[in-house]
Amino acid sequence: MSSDLSEQGTSASGAPRSRSVMKWVLMVGLVTFFAGLLFGYDQGVIAGALAGVKDSFKVSTFASEVITSWVTLGALVAALVAGIAADRYGRRPMLLVAGLLFIAGAVIQGVAQGAEVLVVGRLITGFGIGFASVVAPLYAAEMAPPRIRGRIVSTYQLAITFGIFCAYLISDLLESSEWRTMFLVAAVPGVLLIITTMLIPESSRWYVKVGRGADARRSLEKVTEPSEVDQALSTVQAEVADETADGEAGWAEVFSPRMRKALIVGIGLAIFQQITGINAIIYYADKIFESAGITSTAAQTKATLYCVGLTNVLATFVAVAYIDRFGRRPLLFMGLIGMFVSLCAVAMGFATQSTVDPGAGTSIVGIITMVGLVVFIASFAFSLGPVVWTIISEIYPGRVRGRAVSLATAFNWGAAFLVAQFFLTLTDGIGEAATFFLFAAMCVLAFIFVWRYVPETRGRSLEEIQEMWEQDGAIADWEKTAPRH
Numbered sequence: 001m002s003s004d005l006s007e008q009g010t011s012a013s014g015a016p017r018s019r020s021v022m023k024w025v026l027m028v029g030l031v032t033f034f035a036g037l038l039f040g041y042d043q044g045v046i047a048g049a050l051a052g053v054k055d056s057f058k059v060s061t062f063a064s065e066v067i068t069s070w071v072t073l074g075a076l077v078a079a080l081v082a083g084i085a086a087d088r089y090g091r092r093p094m095l096l097v098a099g100l101l102f103i104a105g106a107v108i109q110g111v112a113q114g115a116e117v118l119v120v121g122r123l124i125t126g127f128g129i130g131f132a133s134v135v136a137p138l139y140a141a142e143m144a145p146p147r148i149r150g151r152i153v154s155t156y157q158l159a160i161t162f163g164i165f166c167a168y169l170i171s172d173l174l175e176s177s178e179w180r181t182m183f184l185v186a187a188v189p190g191v192l193l194i195i196t197t198m199l200i201p202e203s204s205r206w207y208v209k210v211g212r213g214a215d216a217r218r219s220l221e222k223v224t225e226p227s228e229v230d231q232a233l234s235t236v237q238a239e240v241a242d243e244t245a246d247g248e249a250g251w252a253e254v255f256s257p258r259m260r261k262a263l264i265v266g267i268g269l270a271i272f273q274q275i276t277g278i279n280a281i282i283y284y285a286d287k288i289f290e291s292a293g294i295t296s297t298a299a300q301t302k303a304t305l306y307c308v309g310l311t312n313v314l315a316t317f318v319a320v321a322y323i324d325r326f327g328r329r330p331l332l333f334m335g336l337i338g339m340f341v342s343l344c345a346v347a348m349g350f351a352t353q354s355t356v357d358p359g360a361g362t363s364i365v366g367i368i369t370m371v372g373l374v375v376f377i378a379s380f381a382f383s384l385g386p387v388v389w390t391i392i393s394e395i396y397p398g399r400v401r402g403r404a405v406s407l408a409t410a411f412n413w414g415a416a417f418l419v420a421q422f423f424l425t426l427t428d429g430i431g432e433a434a435t436f437f438l439f440a441a442m443c444v445l446a447f448i449f450v451w452r453y454v455p456e457t458r459g460r461s462l463e464e465i466q467e468m469w470e471q472d473g474a475i476a477d478w479e480k481t482a483p484r485h
Helices: 002-006 019-057 061-089 091-111 115-143 146-173 176-185 187-197 204-209 213-223 226-243 257-275 278-283 285-291 297-326 328-352 364-381 384-394 401-453 462-468
Strands: 008-010 016-018
Touching (some): 019 061, 019 146, 019 176, 061 091, 091 115, 091 176, 115 146, 115 384, 115 401, 146 297, 146 384, 176 187, 204 226, 213 226, 257 401, 278 401, 297 328, 297 384, 364 384
Antiparallel strands (some): 008 016
């Protein structure tokens, strides 16, 4: 009896939870974390490395934009095929591919002797990120218990923010001339992803889909209480049988009228996550602070490290802690309001001081910018950042989930590519103030979109979420129509 008790913990609801189950759930979270870590590190490292790259290769502004943005182009291409590959070959093999691609891209960037080779390395790194950004949240959503699914999937965004912070910290510790080392360090998250992926079970849903029922049971036994395994397996088998009754799903089914509501929600959220300005700030943080009057390279790096990096990490903990308590929609609403107000403050700061004396140090507009960006980063980090990835991984039927998640993620990367490619050109053309006002306007549109189209999925099983799409009426009323666990 004492042995049995030693293997038990207690959940927040008072129900016993075996330590073995929680260990494997933690492993699922770790894989998701390391997948996000490699994404975040690459996002952040370019801010510190770009100055050294420009000095080494004497590249133009357009070439700098290409070096920065082509990682998103690679991610877009990979995202389009990642879901199909994950459905065909499994979630684990695709996570291993993501880790290998990221390591290869990091090495190529670190040893590149010219801008062209560097761009190739960025593209390969993007392929790895694209695979990870689709498969990791998908795997987490399928393996995590519904009561904590939001928290587990949200570790992906937490890891992105932590990766960005690590990249900024390394940029602070190294000189810009040591940009090769910055890129080579990026191989570490790839190695960690490979190691943890080799230790985890494959998704039980994928096992059932390929007819490996015994393996599906063993997979479920790792993340499900013994008394619940039979029911969980029966549920998955029934779902997969229904999903595969008409053969393998194709792209025509993804774009069918039955899928239209879910597709609009997923793609819309994916686009709004990017066009509200987050990657422009991440990629070009030093440039923004320079425009604000923080002209010293050391001061820019410090401002980026703490105003962007640390704030990003700390605020994401809010989402991890409360996404399954407050729900997805409330966090999105609160975050978008904070983002709008802060972007307007930054825009007005630039508008009221068109010139900054380079020798004057930190100016009023610099202070406004730093405060505004801190609020913006914090607001994004507990809302659009983690919540979007969570919802995208939840809302699609299992039959088309791989393809649909790939499509939404590809739109996300497409929007990220456009922002990264043309942000500097946009600020040169219309100015910083107008650019930030434009991002603020996108926050308003995102708020309206969430209000009208995005349902609350907190505490619902993936099957209950599918039933919601069959209902009519306003989105705001849907959360009253289904029980939560």
